[in-house]
Amino acid sequence: MCGLAGFVDDAPADEKSPVLRSMTDVLKHRGPDDEGHYVDGQVAMGFRRLSIIDLQGGNQPICSRDSSMIITFNGEIYNYKELREELTKRGHTFTTASDTEVILHGYEEWGEGVLNRLRGMFAFVIWDREKGRLFGARDHFGIKPLYYAQMGGTFMYASEIKSLLLHPRFRKELNEQALRPYLTFQYPALHETFFKGVFALPEGHCFTYEAGELKISRYYDCRFSEGGQSLDDLVDSIDSAVQDSVRVHQVADVEVGSFLSSGVDSSYVAALARPCHTYSIGFAEGGKDESEQADELAALLDLNNTSEVLDGDRAFASFPQIQWYMDEPDSNPSCVPLFFLSELAARDLKVVLSGEGADELFAGYTDYGVHTRSKLIKVFTRLLGELPRPARYAIGRWAQGKNFHGALQLSSNLGPAEETFIGQAMVFDPEEADRLLTPGFRSSPDVWQIVGATYDRLKGQDLSELKKKQYLDMHQWMPGDILLKADKMTMAHSLELRVPLLDQQLMTVAEQVPTRYLITDENTKYAFRLAAGRHLPPAWSKRPKMGFPVPIRQWLREEKYCRLVREVFQRDYTALFFNQEALLKMVDDNFAGKTDDRRKIWTVFTFLIWYDVYFIHDGAKPDLMDMAA
Structure with a gap:
């Protein structure tokens, strides 16, 4: 690296x-x-x-x-x-x-x-x-x-x-x-x-x-299709490919460790790799400390896990440096814990394994269509999914924008992916963004134009809507967010990150997984979880996806952090890009509990910190923020 x-x-x-x-x-x-x-x-x-x-x-x-x-x-x-x-x-x-x-x-x-x-x-x-x-x-x-x-x-x-x-x-x-x-x-x-x-x-x-x-x-593109394997044979193929990939990803002339979270992906990797050292991170605020569950799994698997708990002061103090290392603004909250997790592992090692890739290859995101807990609605949606494509599209388009229970499930599962899905993040819808931006920043490609260029490459292919969504995420979300922050945050600490669940040979298996074994009424990433379940306790192999549970909601309702964000929103250069009055109202209403706009506030805050680093301070590496106040 x-x-x-x-x-x-x-x-x-x-x-x-x-x-x-x-x-x-x-x-x-x-x-x-x-x-x-x-x-x-x-x-x-x-x-x-x-x-x-x-x-x-x-x-x-x-x-x-x-x-x-x-x-x-x-x-x-x-x-x-x-x-x-x-x-x-x-x-x-x-x-x-x-x-x-x-x-x-x-x-x-x-x-x-x-x-x-x-x-x-x-x-x-x-x-x-x-x-x-x-x-x-x-x-x-x-x-x-x-x-x-x-x-x-x-x-x-x-x-x-x-x-x-x-x-x-x-x-x-x-x-x-x-x-x-x-x-x-x-x-x-x-x-x-x-x-x-x-x-x-x-x-x-x-x-x-x-x-x-x-x-x-x-020179390369993934090609999703519908394979004909039985579920048992498919699980055998997945597990065999994952085991082989983990093995080859451990080839090095130095020690290779592993990240370990509460989720199935990194747990599966760590369970197979059995490294001498694993690493976890958690937060003091918010009540969701992943490091505790990681320590519990490490004890069950007899792994030597090192964990650390962060607080808001360290996160905010390091945030300008995080954006300096990122090169471009990325408001995915997981950039913060990944930065500190990498620093933790780099105290001992040069190389770690991680679990990126499985959600895209094996359909781990709820945005692929799991929008209800109602078994009745799930069964109803599955039955409608067996209708001819024109009928499915008609029902999905009819449900789009409706507000009855199950409407989102119907529209996202039955409607054309090209009309309903832009990937794993939708912070501001385009109309909201235009209302907040100053006129000079409103003319740019529409989000549907951006994803449309990727969807266009699938024309003529008979793919399920779910596999279209996977394809889009493989070319937008994964390289633009997931992999980019993984590289930049680990390399910030001279740490090599390897991703055995994102491997060409494993991709060959993933491309052919039948849609019915990707997401079921029971869970996302269904066949992959069955493979992982051969090596993990059910509490880990079946646990719903959480991501890094970063307590931004708590931070933005704490006075000192709200005040810090407010100060950035009041700076002169902010007015170049945004309606400052609207921004400040958004922060105040969120602080008062009238709204929950944490992701929107964090996204704007991230951009403004990045702009301050690279344009106001000309790209100089920033010192740590003083959080004493």
Whole structure:
């Protein structure tokens, strides 16, 4: 796990070197163990290393034997030994024992075709000196980030945007198109980031930059279908694939630990991995301390769990730093506990396993259609779901917007996903956002335009509405929120996060799960939970999804935290974006208990703290807030 930065332009090598060093220095948290640079008259390639595999010999950049190609790589390739063996038989000679060199030789042998041979998480770039071509790629699911920009005749790239800001040709401007959709989605929802001209390379994509021309192409996409396995065979397949994935994700030359929450996903991983150390986090406020349940499971499984309890003072004091590490605003409350959980684990280890991915692969979200506890309504919905598609759509559209009990269940399960589902977050609806925003920030892509571009790729495929929702989350919510915060919050503490439930071979199994075994009257993620139940007590395998129970509601009704948020909402720059009077009323009414607008307040607060860090204070890493008051 490392950090990359580099650029291609016509500046002399001696001018490139100090620029490159500043770009990699700001990424030291991603790789404190070593650094490396390659610079010539065309390219500058920089690297920060967190040593995990081939501790002595894997320093980067790595050159091919004839020095015609140079690579820098961030991530882990779990099948690198098998690929190395195959490449050796084809005549390749290796000088290191690293997975990085395997990618380089694989590119020499198969070109772009190497990408679909790689099992793992990655972002890498390869410079072909003879052709003057830069080739780069991001892994199948978007586990590792990669950003790029073209400014002033320079093509630049990096693992984090803050690195790009340090290039002298970078022009920092706010992308005014990004704010409106963010208020709905709670995360950056466009390929162009909050920084104008900076783009995130999409998951499953690669690029070439040659002779001043950038070409981007997709090399992978998931393909959901309806498999024909029996439930017993399906559970066998899931459990076998999960066991194999957990095994290969533990390959390292350092100790591998695991996060442990009260949910089924991380518990399943930890139960199979049996690491020497697991880690949990909880909150003092709110009455839902996940660390207690994690400690209980650890005792049952004979695991050595380390837990810690947070309070609001620590959360608010660190929040500007959290947004600095994130690069872009993300108001998912779980960013806060994940930041501290990572710090806790990093005291002992460099690598941890976690449970991200299972909800998207195996349908773990209640927003996929579990909107009622009434068994009668669930059975009625299932029966209606057997009607021909035109009839189902008609009923779903009729129920949309109605307020009788079961209406939401009918509309979300029977109506077209393209008309009812935008993903796992709906903070402000578009009309609310427009009322709150100043006129200059109201013109941007509509949320339905954004998700529509993803749904359009499914035209002509006979998929259930549930599988359409999974597909959307795989390309919006997961890379834009879940995986991004997982990478940024762990790397803030020089900690590598591995996600064995988000694996190409496990995905092959997940793609074919029959819809009827994804969500049932009993629970979400039904078949996956049965597989997990072979290794976990029922209280864990069947527990409904909670996520990190962050006590934002309690915080925003406590005077000192409400006062802090109010002060941010009263700042002069806030008026550039929002109707301040409406914002302050929202905070006051929420504090008084007249409304429950915690998510809306937190989303605006997050953006304003991020803006303060990157535009008012020009991207300087902030100190901890003083919470003494």
